[in-house]
Amino acid sequence: MEKLVDGMNNEALIQELTPQLEALNPAEAIELLTRQFPGKVVFSTSLGQEDQVITDFIYRNNLPVRVFTLDTGRLFQQTYDLLDATRAKYNHSIETYFPNTQRVEALVQEKGFNSFYYSVENRKECCFIRKIEPLKRALAGAEIWITGLRAEQSENRADMPILEWDKGNQLIKYNPLIHWTYDEVLVYLEKYRVPDNPLHRQGFISIGCACCTRAIEPGEHPRAGRWWWEESKKECGLHSA
Template structure:
């Protein structure tokens, strides 16, 4: 209850403020304990631009699973060049990756939902927990329209699993609004977006979506309706 109250108090204090004002408030109130995780997709690039352009002291990090698209690494590099600010990479534990591949092979995630979630846990969730350790606010690029699982989220919420306040600044933005911001502000973006990729993760687990398909259809497309989440945003 205490965490939920903290998230609600922040929300109440910042009602009516702009995203930049909210970011500045959080950075000042929780000095050195605010973190933003980027995967270099459209939404994350908008937030990166807002943080770096306005010189807001928020630590920006990315989770490098070891299986990212070449295009993702390219926008990573371009973002570093444009802003001249650090983006810290966190990697999965070597011993667990080696054990997984040794025991189950290189593509075990195609074999079952359990195997896929195991791979996601090792490559994403473990390094995320290490990155979040000691922080009090976690900023994300989640939008409500991305999936049914995210439609009931709040702008400020308490993540019980990570014991941290989560701030979702673009929660109510549409994809068109995100694209417009990127265009108007000349923000570097992943060129895979131009090829039908709307949600970009690991290369073996991501494809472009077809006209009329759900936003998350390009992630783990071989699975049925299993929630289409990797575990990063499960607050249990």
């Protein structure tokens, strides 16, 4: 099987791998990828419910995947508590990447602590500094990036395939839960007693930074609580096309 060389080889590789992965359950599919790309498979977790499912796949099956998270410096205390609870349950450390200190200091010095409320451009600037740049450092050297994306989460994700080429990060992105429903996620969490964030039961379905997340009302879209003050695609840029 050809490794990542150029666009044509990447496309052929995705076409070859996709039916193989679709025929397996997610844990089996991740195991296959770790054999095909030893030491090159990583998983980014934001500690959301979908990500906790994938963390359980990896640790319960002792799969050789590097697991990391991004600490923006503005997370809920409950998210930090969950990080510790997850570490304790599985006896594994989750690598944590932080924003560049000088860039955060410069942003706050120039625009204050809450500049993201004043324009979409300002919010994207904050997301870039606190999330996207650290992500690029975390993905360095990887060839397969596992995510917890689901098609139901937003219009931007509705047509995402299970396997895709991430042009911005120059690697293959594997979305094992892309066709899962939210109910399937909840059933899995309960069945395997996977820890999750108590904020989910208070209306916080999609959880990001504390300053940028609110609880949703009954009937609202799951991501309506993210950057609720703006009209946008409700994405920070980590998974933009």
